[in-house]
Amino acid sequence: MSFSQIIFSWTAIIPVIVLLYYFFRKKYTDQTVSSTLFWSEIMQETRVSPYLKHLQKNALLYLQLLALLLLVLALMNPYIKKSTIVGAxxxxxxxxxxxxxxxxxxxxxxxxxxxxxxxxxxxxxxxxxxxxxxxxxxxxxxxxxxxxxxxxxxxxxxxxxxxxxxxxxxxxxxxxxxxxxxxxxxxxxxxxxxxxxxxxxxxxxxxxxxxxxLTNIAITRFAATTDGQTAMALVQLHNDTKKEQKVTLTLHDATNHELVADSVIVPPQETMTKTYKDLPFDKTITAHIDAKDDYAMDNKQTVLLQTTTAKLVIDQSLHQLIQKGFQAINSNLKIVPSLQIADNKDATIITQQAALLEKMEKPLVLFGRDDTEKVTASGTVTITNDALFAFSDLKDIYVSAIYPGFTDYETIASIGEQPFIQRSPKGDIVVLADIADTDWPLHPSFPLFLWSVEQQLSESTASLGIFSPNEQRVVALTQEDWSVYSQQDEFLSSVANGVLTAPQQPGVYTVRSANEEKQLIVQLQAQERMxxxxxxxxxxxxxxxxxxxVSKASFVPWLIIIIVVLLVLEWEVQRRRGFTN
The missing domain is CATH 3.40.50.410 (von Willebrand factor, type A domain)
Known part of the structure; x- marks a missing residue:
């Protein structure tokens, strides 16, 4: 504590003068009076409490001295230094x-x-x-x-x-x-x-x-896979405290039905992993721990359950531009000889062998056909409102020849009156033209189309995947009005020009159009879990x-308040004694 008006320290003589006044005031000699003797018994308590008697006798002196001392202190303006905002x-x-x-x-x-x-x-x-x-x-x-x-x-x-x-x-x-x-x-x-x-x-x-x-126990990692019938989940917990922590780990499905309830002991300052197999298959699984820590956001995490992402296998006989295009999109692409392409039953196949459309259980991509002759094409390319064309406009493409279309397939792009791109009831995507007969690879829409194909066949079409809070991402959606809704069916935002901005709070959300809906999950990034x-x-x-x-926090306002209170107390003491005394 410091004083900004130390010059007023001379006023300390004032309480000294008051004190001297009390020393030299008139004193009286105690004299016993017979008429007051009967009070001796009543005053016994006062006699056994000399300090209280002394205080009662000199209360006015002490109050006056304290008030004057505080007044002297206030005149010297005591203060303490405190942090302040400096600069312009x-x-x-x-x-x-x-x-x-x-x-x-x-x-x-x-x-x-x-x-x-x-x-x-x-x-x-x-x-x-x-x-x-x-x-x-x-x-x-x-x-x-x-x-x-x-x-x-x-x-x-x-x-x-x-x-x-x-x-x-x-x-x-x-x-x-x-x-x-x-x-x-x-x-x-x-x-x-x-x-x-x-x-x-x-x-x-x-x-x-x-x-x-601050202490924290977190779900640092949560993953789940499924074969379409059962699921397997992996949960990683980290104890950031210095004590062993016992928590209850629960797993719930999309309807909040409890799948697992496990009591887990996590050692101090360590990470442990728990694996759970043969869980019922559902759209989502949520992991939760009942940790009593100082950070609750990392005690819960949700994942979407999808079948394992398919591998891409491409026919070696296809045009190099198709091979290079898919290689740029998926680095795990395998190029396989034509005679061996049918052996890859667990992969998404890209070929021109039309016979594989009936042999393969999984949807494939067909560029051209090898079972019929192509014919001359005429007219402009028109497309339907399909997710494959969310980012690829085919209006300026030139195609000189195409193959006949499949009668029971849905036509999603045409050249004049003839089918150009079709989709089978199983989900196969058929491009009825050889790349050599078109200038499509020279247009930006070609790699975007390949990306949309890969996204649609290699991932679950019922979900858009996992986003981080407020993440902006281009998504393959049909050219409709799409909106994002919370689990309480509250409208949050719209998808503009194929760009989806994820909600900021972690959780499960629905992206909905007039005819279709997809789910997405917003998760905290790894840095936000510790x-x-x-x-x-x-x-x-x-x-x-x-x-x-320097910023000075003055004590003067508080001192003035205390002085006013002391003056009120002095007045009350004087009133009780009688002002004439």
Whole structure:
């Protein structure tokens, strides 16, 4: 504690004068009076409590001395130094990742929001820039000076569950600094000092981290596979505490029916894996642990159950452009001689052998036909509203000759009145032309079509897969109006131009059109399933004319309140004794 008005210390003589007044005031001699002798028994309690009697006798003196001493202290203006915002502007970088929800009672995120609101009292008109983290950092405020707008922006902040990628946010903040003296507050859970750009002397970094004693038990990995009849699940648990933890691990299906309930003991600071076989097949399986830790978001995880992704096998006799195109899409592609292509019954086959359409159980891709002659083609290419053409427009393609179509197949693209691309009831995709008879490979739609074919035949068409929070991804959907809905059937967003933006909160969601629906899962990324020890520190220094700016928290308002209370007590003591005395 320091004093800014030490010159007023001379006023300490005032309570000394009062004390001397009490020393030299008139004193009286105790004299026994017979009429008061009967009070001796009643006053016995006072006599056995001399300290209480002394206090009662001298209460006014003590109250006056204490009030005067506090008044002297108030005149000297005592204060303590406290952290302050320095520089000509302030930048808040706010981590909105899922791990910010960790905390004991109050999350780290809410604690940081409260601190930001407190710091507003020290802004003194300085402009504020507010930046949130994520794959694409956002400047919520830019050089804002209106305190109401700043307060509202801080109160409206929410966790987005994305991985922080703090370096991107630091780069954005640097763009606002320039040569202006700046205080940059980084509100995160943990940040290594080496990540801070320290090239500029005009920046003071103030990092506010999470608490250091947070504990966590997490599902770090959850995977499930199925053969279409039964399922097998693998669950990996990590105990980040220093004590052995006993948790109950449960697995549930899509209807929340319990499949497994297992009591698991996880050793301290270790990872363990549990495997469960012969589980009933369902669309989804959810794993959950009842851990009593400081971070609940990593105690639950859901996976989509799909049959194993098929391998791609291509006929060696097909055109090189088809082979190269599929190789660019799927690095596990196998090129097999024509005589051996039928032996790959567990793979998705790409060939021109029409006889395999009836022999193979799994859908295949047919480029051209080897069982009939082709005919001259005329007219323009037209397509239907099919998922295969979500990103491949075939309107400018030239085709000189095509093969006759299959009578019982659905035509999804035509040349004039003739079928060009068909789909069988089993799901086979047939392109009724040789690549040598068309300029299709010269158009961007060709590799996009191959990608759509691979996506449709190699993955389950009932789901769109796993997304991370707020991830934007191109998806193969028919050219209809698609919307994303929550499990409570609440509309969340629309799919625009084939680009789906995943919801921010982990869970299972439905993507729906007028005629079809698909599921997707939003999962936390691996970095968001572990919490690190919190770090808080300050780096850098901003000076003004060689002197660092200091904030002083004065005690004077509190001292005045206490003095007023003492004066009221003095008045009450005097009233009880009688003002004439």
């Amino acid at each position: 502007q302030t930048i808040f970088i706010v981590d909105t990742s899922a791990t910010m929800l960790a905390g004991k009672g109050t999350s780290t995120f809410d604690t940081h929001k409260a601190e930001m609101l407190t710091l507003m009292d020290e802004l003194n008109g300085r402009p504020v820039t507010l930046i949130t983290t994520g794959a694409t950092p956002k400047a919520i405020l830019q050089q804002e000076t209106n305190s109401k707008d700043i307060k509202k922006a801080i109160e409206d902040l929410q966790v987005t569950y994305e991985t922080a990628e703090i370096n991107k946010a630091l780069d954005v903040a640097q763009a606002f600094v320039g040569d202006t003296p700046t205080s940059i507050y980084v509100f995160t859970d943990t940040l290594d000092k080496k990540q801070l750009p320290m090239e500029k002397d005009s920046v003071k970094w103030l990092v506010r981290g999470a608490a250091k004693d 919490i690190a020890q919190g770090t808080s520190y300050t780096l850098g220094n901003i000076s003004d004319n060689g002197k660092e700016e």
